[in-house]
Amino acid sequence: METKDLMEKAVRFHGHICPGLAMGVLAAKYVLEHGSKYSHDEELVVVVENDNCSVDALQVILGTTYGKGNLIHNDYGKNNYNFYDRNNKKAVKLALKASIFKNKKLTRDEKIQILMNSKPEDIFNIYDIKFDPPGMAESEDSSPCEICGELTMSSRLMFYNDSDICVPCYKKLRSE
Numbered sequence: 001m002e003t004k005d006l007m008e009k010a011v012r013f014h015g016h017i018c019p020g021l022a023m024g025v026l027a028a029k030y031v032l033e034h035g036s037k038y039s040h041d042e043e044l045v046v047v048v049e050n051d052n053c054s055v056d057a058l059q060v061i062l063g064t065t066y067g068k069g070n071l072i073h074n075d076y077g078k079n080n081y082n083f084y085d086r087n088n089k090k091a092v093k094l095a096l097k098a099s100i101f102k103n104k105k106l107t108r109d110e111k112i113q114i115l116m117n118s119k120p121e122d123i124f125n126i127y128d129i130k131f132d133p134p135g136m137a138e139s140e141d142s143s144p145c146e147i148c149g150e151l152t153m154s155s156r157l158m159f160y161n162d163s164d165i166c167v168p169c170y171k172k173l174r175s176e
């Protein structure tokens with residue numbers, strides 16, 4: 001699978017070309033070249049440690065999406081990607097190398113060019129990690145909030161003043 005073709009697919013989804021997207025493309029490419037496939041359900045899970053442009057490449061190329069629940073975000077501000085494949089029980093972590101672009105004054109286009117000509121191994125430190133994926137996404141009943149009436153997942157309702165209420169209503173009551 002050519003980086004260029006993957007990039008085209010990613011750009012159609014993401015809306016523009018940028019260094020972050022190229023990083024995500026390379027992470028996705030690595031995973032596809034090491035025994036994992038596009039995930040129609042939750043066979044593949046990724047735990048990302050940032051919410052930048054790169055994540056969109058993973059969503060469209062690997063099918064690890066926010067809506068399916070097989071994209072999990074830890075807000076650590078790191079370009080790290082932890083992949084868990086339930087088909088082959090393998091887990092791998094890709095962590096962006098600190099040396100990338102170091103001490104170089106590069107334009108955005110130059111960065112994109114460098115990334116497009118890199119192999120995943122050039123820009124990521126890659127480790128096997130323990131296969132302990134997050135649990136499967138669960139569907140859950142909803143009931144109306146007793147203040148605003150909007151349907152709310154049961155696990156997100158809060159019991160306050162003898163009523164089951166949603167988080168925004170709870171926050172509003174507490175701030176009054």
Ligand SMILES: [Zn+2]
Pocket residue numbers: 014016017018020021053
């Ligand atoms: Zn972008």
Ligand SMILES: [Zn+2]
Pocket residue numbers: 145146147148149150165166167168169170
């Ligand atoms: Zn409410």
